[in-house]
Amino acid sequence: MTTARLSTRAPGGGVGQAVRDGLIVMGRNLRRIPRIPELAIFAILQSIMFVLLFAFVFGGAIPLPGGGNYKEFLMPGIFAQTIAFASATTTIGITDDMTKGIIDRFRSLPMARSAVLTGRTLSDVIYNGGILIVLMLSGLVVGWTVRTGPVEFLAGVGLLLLFAFAMSWIGVWLGLSVPTVEVAQQVGFTVLFPITFVSNVFVPTQTLPDWLRPFAEWNPVSTLTAATRQLWGNPNPFAATGFPAEQPILLTLIWIAIILAIFVPLGVRRYRSISR
Amino acid sequence: MPETNAITAEGLVKVYKSRKSEVRALDGLDLIVEEGTVLGLLGPNGAGKTTTVRILATLLRPDAGRATVAGYDVVKEAQELRSVIGLSGQYAAVDENLTGRENLTMFGRLYQLPATEARKRADELLEQFELTDAANRTVKTYSGGMRRRLDLGSALIGRPRLLFLDEPTTGLDPRSRLGMWDVIRRLVREGVTLLLTTQYLEEADALAHTIAVVDHGKIIARGTADELKSQVGGERIEVVVRNSSDMGKAAQLLGDGHKLDEHTRRITIPSNGGAQRLVQLVRDLDEASIPIDDIGLRRPTLDDVFLSLTGHAAEQVPVTEEDRLTAQRAAGRTPA
Structure with missing residues (x-):
């Protein structure tokens, strides 16, 4: 056929376009946050509730091996727990987009295919960063403090945000795999509760039965918690010597790499397969 | 060309x-x-x-x-x-938590227009679709017609x-x-x-x-x-008689090839002579003292086309997204 092609502009392409389009979608997601303030408000309230609940209700009943302030011990755990739940934010956001017509609009535009997913995970990192700031402020109020310098403090924050980014990609995959927001929520909480509770977040792992302890120590939420406790000079009692106890920062980075290596390709492939 | x-x-x-x-x-x-x-x-x-x-x-x-x-x-x-290309569907594919202007500008940018051109084009389309007054309101507050216009505007952002x-x-x-x-x-x-x-x-x-x-x-x-x-046939003459008891008599006057609908008292016949045949028929009915409610020359409607082609009438029910998906899945079912 000899039909003249109607192209008026090059569709661009390449990394530059992927970054630009990703940032445009990120901007759109961020713009939505203050328009649905209930979401952010309840996410913050829920986290503050956890701080108060564990600091004042259980705090007195849970002694730390080797002593130390429980609230100072608790806060890095609360941060890690909140960040782990970051995947739920992403899942809900992605599922919401997928069930609305807007995803068809995005897919009919000559934009980078990756932009919907990268835009979502990037905006969720910023969103969770904001919640982290509120949490840290409320932590300071109940008696948490950073005993090291600003470099260590920022390193800890960076680790938390990197972990948030990795967890968001699990959320992407989950969001693309379930039919509705409700199902996404159920699946998310079913997986996240054991991961965050069978950990060193609220209790020292010494108190756990022997068969459960390895899971709690190798669990990425635990290694992240231990890493930030170590970085910030907060109480960090670990049950035994071993790799997770000695190298929590390295192990956390390894976890982040593993999660990204698995879930970025899975998420991207899921997204591509929508058209089949 | x-x-x-x-x-x-x-x-x-x-x-x-x-x-x-x-x-x-x-x-x-x-x-x-x-x-x-x-x-x-x-x-x-x-x-x-x-x-x-x-x-x-x-x-x-x-x-x-x-x-x-x-x-x-x-x-x-x-x-x-x-x-x-531009695509606009039956379900407005816009972000209801963004304003009309934000939607159009974003789609323009993602259509790979430069930022300034995307903004200019967004303003043009808001004007063209009479959405300028609502440009800075979130789409949540729009009526169905406004949403649909914004959706069509979004499809046109790159001048497809x-x-x-x-x-x-x-x-x-x-x-x-x-x-x-x-x-x-x-x-x-x-x-x-x-x-x-x-x-x-x-x-x-x-x-x-x-x-x-x-x-x-x-x-x-x-x-x-x-x-x-x-394709369905040419013009027809339709007569609606006042009393159903007259239907047989009227049908005889209309001649061969007529169709009767007892329920609506309607008699239809293909018309070859057009208007002239209609005039004749009015005279005949009057002479036979058959009171009528309606008589006329009818061209087939697309409804008739549809019925004769598919054996079933076209549905005209507005559908929801769920209905569409269900209907899509049920598309293979054969008609009764």
């Missing part, structure tokens, strides 16, 4: 598989749309209209067959194709040469629908090639140069509205 085809589709097949069933939404659909023309894809719910549009607009891959749009293969050259409109007026009130028709006519005057799907027969009649009737995933007829109508 040489005649070229903006859209060519050959033997498109799409099968929706679920655990329980397999539905052939498209079953060897062929389609040609010439450049600068409007094709109305007419069919009931679940006939395969939306599936066709989604394949041609690169949202869905066909299981078999091939299609080129604006010279691009819809599967192999999907990304290039996306920069010359080829536009797909999937049931652009489904669910709109009559006034908004007429407004939408005006907008669509204006676009066509500007030279946009348009593929329009509709389950409203009068809409296809009003907007499309050519109508393709689709049923069970296949094109079952194609032509201008007039050609399709003449």
Whole structure:
């Protein structure tokens, strides 16, 4: 056929376009946050509730091996727990987009295919960063403090945000795999509760039965918690010597790499397969 | 200008598989749309209209067959194709938590327009679709008609040469629908090639140069509205008698080939003589003292076309997204 092609502009392409389009979608997601303030408000309230609940209700009943302030011990755990739940934010956001017509609009535009997913995970990192700031402020109020310098403090924050980014990609995959927001929520909480509770977040792992302890120590939420406790000079009692106890920062980075290596390709492939 | 085809589709097949069933939404659909023309894809719910549009607009891959749009293969050259088409569906594909202006600007940027041009184009479209006053309100606060206009505006952001409109007026009130028709006519005057799907027969009649009737995933007829109508037969004379007891007598006067509908007291007969035959018939009925409620020369409507082609009437029920999906999945079911 000899039909003249109607192209008026090059569709661009390449990394530059992927970054630009990703940032445009990120901007759109961020713009939505203050328009649905209930979401952010309840996410913050829920986290503050956890701080108060564990600091004042259980705090007195849970002694730390080797002593130390429980609230100072608790806060890095609360941060890690909140960040782990970051995947739920992403899942809900992605599922919401997928069930609305807007995803068809995005897919009919000559934009980078990756932009919907990268835009979502990037905006969720910023969103969770904001919640982290509120949490840290409320932590300071109940008696948490950073005993090291600003470099260590920022390193800890960076680790938390990197972990948030990795967890968001699990959320992407989950969001693309379930039919509705409700199902996404159920699946998310079913997986996240054991991961965050069978950990060193609220209790020292010494108190756990022997068969459960390895899971709690190798669990990425635990290694992240231990890493930030170590970085910030907060109480960090670990049950035994071993790799997770000695190298929590390295192990956390390894976890982040593993999660990204698995879930970025899975998420991207899921997204591509929508058209089949 | 040489005649070229903006859209060519050959033997498109799409099968929706679920655990329980397999539905052939498209079953060897062929389609040609010439450049600068409007094709109305007419069919009931679940006939395969939306599936066709989604394949041609690169949202869905066909299981078999091939299609080129604006010279691009819809599967192999999907990304290039996306920069010359616009798509507006029956469910406004805009972000309801952004304002009208934010939506348009974002889509413009993602259409790869430079930021300043995207903003300028957004303002133009807001003006054109009478949304300037609502430009800075979130779409949540828009009426159905406003959302639909914004959605159409979003499809036009990159000045596409080829536009797909999937049931652009489904669910709109009559006034908004007429407004939408005006907008669509204006676009066509500007030279946009348009593929329009509709389950409203009068809409296809009003907007499309050519109508393709689709049923069970296949094109079952194609032509201008007039050609399709003449396919069903020419003019008819219809008489509605006042008393059902007169029906037999009146039918005799009308002669061979009449059709009776006892319920509505309506008698129909193909008319060869046209108006002259009608005048004669009025005299005959008067002479026989048969009171009548109505008499007239009728041209077949597209409803008649549909009925005679498919054996079932076209549905005209506004549908929800769930209905669409259910209907799509049920598209393979055969009519009673």
